Amino acid sequence: MSSIIHIDLDQFYAAVEILDFPELKGKPLIVGGRPDSRGVVCTASYEARAFGVHSAMPSSQAARLCPSALWRVPRMDRYAEKSREVVAVFERYTDQIQTVSLDEAYLDVGGSLKLFGSAESIGRRIKNEVFSETGLVASVGVAENKFLAKVASDLRKPNGFVVIPPGRDHAAAILNPLPVSRLWGVGTKTGERLTELGIVKISDLLALDPEWLARRIGLESASRLLSLAQGIDVGEVEVGGMSKTLGRENTFAKDLFALDAMERELLAFSDEVASRLRSEHLKCGGVTLKVKFGDFTRISRALMFEEPTDLSEPLYHAARTMLRDRVQLSGRGVRLLGVTATHLVRAENAEKSLFSDEDHQKKERAAVAIDRLRGKFGDSAVTFGRLLEKRSENTGTPSE
Numbered sequence: 385m386s387s388i389i390h391i392d393l394d395q396f397y398a399a400v401e402i403l404d405f406p407e408l409k410g411k412p413l414i415v416g417g418r419p420d421s422r423g424v425v426c427t428a429s430y431e432a433r434a435f436g437v438h439s440a441m442p443s444s445q446a447a448r449l450c451p452s453a454l455w456r457v458p459r460m461d462r463y464a465e466k467s468r469e470v471v472a473v474f475e476r477y478t479d480q481i482q483t484v485s486l487d488e489a490y491l492d493v494g495g496s497l498k499l500f501g502s503a504e505s506i507g508r509r510i511k512n513e514v515f516s517e518t519g520l521v522a523s524v525g526v527a528e529n530k531f532l533a534k535v536a537s538d539l540r541k542p543n544g545f546v547v548i549p550p551g552r553d554h555a556a557a558i559l560n561p562l563p564v565s566r567l568w569g570v571g572t573k574t575g576e577r578l579t580e581l582g583i584v585k586i587s588d589l590l591a592l593d594p595e596w597l598a599r600r601i602g603l604e605s606a607s608r609l610l611s612l613a614q615g616i617d618v619g620e621v622e623v624g625g626m627s628k629t630l631g632r633e634n635t636f637a638k639d640l641f642a643l644d645a646m647e648r649e650l651l652a653f654s655d656e657v658a659s660r661l662r663s664e665h666l667k668c669g670g671v672t673l674k675v676k677f678g679d680f681t682r683i684s685r686a687l688m689f690e691e692p693t694d695l696s697e698p699l700y701h702a703a704r705t706m707l708r709d710r711v712q713l714s715g716r717g718v719r720l721l722g723v724t725a726t727h728l729v730r731a732e733n734a735e736k737s738l739f740s741d742e743d744h745q746k747k748e749r750a751a752v753a754i755d756r757l758r759g760k761f762g763d764s765a766v767t768f769g770r771l772l773e774k775r776s777e778n779t780g781t782p783s784e
């Protein structure tokens with residue numbers, strides 16, 4: 385039974401900016417850090433993508449590729465608001481909703497078929513209602529499992545609507561010609577390694593001797609990849625799941641003025657958030673920095689990682705970079721800081737390099753060791769040298 389729908393909004397941040405500022409329509413538009421900062425591109429409109437601009441590209445490079453681009457700084461609160469409007473449409477049809485990020489969700493409509501008809505017709509209605517009620521264009525995929533539904537929604541982006549009917553043959557017809565990078569678990573590095581081994585398309589993977597592959601990438605990875613390559617995915621829609629973010633923030637007893645003191649807080653928060661991610665077997669695809677000033681004005685900055693992580697170092701590095709490069713402190717006192725992990729995914733689903741480099745593996749092993757020690761001796765047992773310096777007094781407000 386095809387009962388999974390995957391929905392991914394087109395050029396999401398850019399689309400919201402265009403809705404709010406119609407003069408941007410049809411223009412190459414980049415939402416992200418300004419080109420004169422060391423920021424990155426969050427979203428490029430399709431017109432800007434034609435110049436080769438894409439998400440996560442340094443803004444300076446994007447500006448060189450597309451000098452005519454119009455720029456907007458991200459407004460996360462507004463995108464979150466639009467995202468809630470979209471989810472409200474989904475909720476009319478099912479309560480089995482897994483929101484993966486602000487613009488992406490899986491719906492299991494298996495229990496809604498009696499009431500609303502086929503998954504295909506529910507998918508159509510959702511696509512139409514999202515557009516008529518929020519002004520946003522969604523690409524929609526309908527299939528028998530999550531992996532195939534996601535492949536389907538991506539197949540004719542933008543404004544796509546693709547149904548993969550149940551059955552191996554239908555899945556094979558769609559999957560075989562696609563690049564192996566479509567398979568979950570194949571990141572940039574693994575993709576490159578597979579290319580070196582001559583494996584480019586999903587059909588190439590299926591033509592291999594499974595044992596040969598297992599010897600190269602391990603039995604577990606090989607069998608996972610081969611299942612996906614055949615369109616098999618037993619993962620269920622995890623309700624609510626990933627709409628959750630995981631964060632830590634503090635309102636300080638006294639406003640902070642020194643960058644150094646602020647960075648110490650960010651390090652401590654990043655470390656705590658990373659630890660909690662690991663204990664919940666989650667990784668985060670992005671991180672948000674929240675800053676509230678003494679005058680109560682507040683801002684947030686967000687960025688996405690190339691690969692989901694549950695380590696404190698990338699979280700801290702991202703938060704610190706955003707604070708340094710994308711926040712105008714101008715001598716103002718900081719009343720509150722927060723670090724929030726966003727775009728959470730289950731660690732086992734995270735796009736992980738199957739050939740992850742030694743350095744990364746070392747860090748992962750160290751993190752596991754830290755968690756073990758903390759489990760035994762409490763949170764303060766292992767801490768970074770820098771945190772042993774005096775931290776600011778605070779009123780302690782964990783955030784969820």
Ligand code: TTP
Nearest residue numbers: 392393394395396397398426427439440487688
């Ligand atoms: P995506 O769905 O990957 O991208 P998109 O919606 O902009 O484009 P598409 O039409 O291909 O779906 O991500 C959703 C939003 O998440 C995107 O609008 C901005 C944010 N984002 C980042 O901030 N940085 C990133 O590297 C990526 C991939 C996304």
Ligand code: MG
Nearest residue numbers: 392393394487
């Ligand atoms: Mg999208």
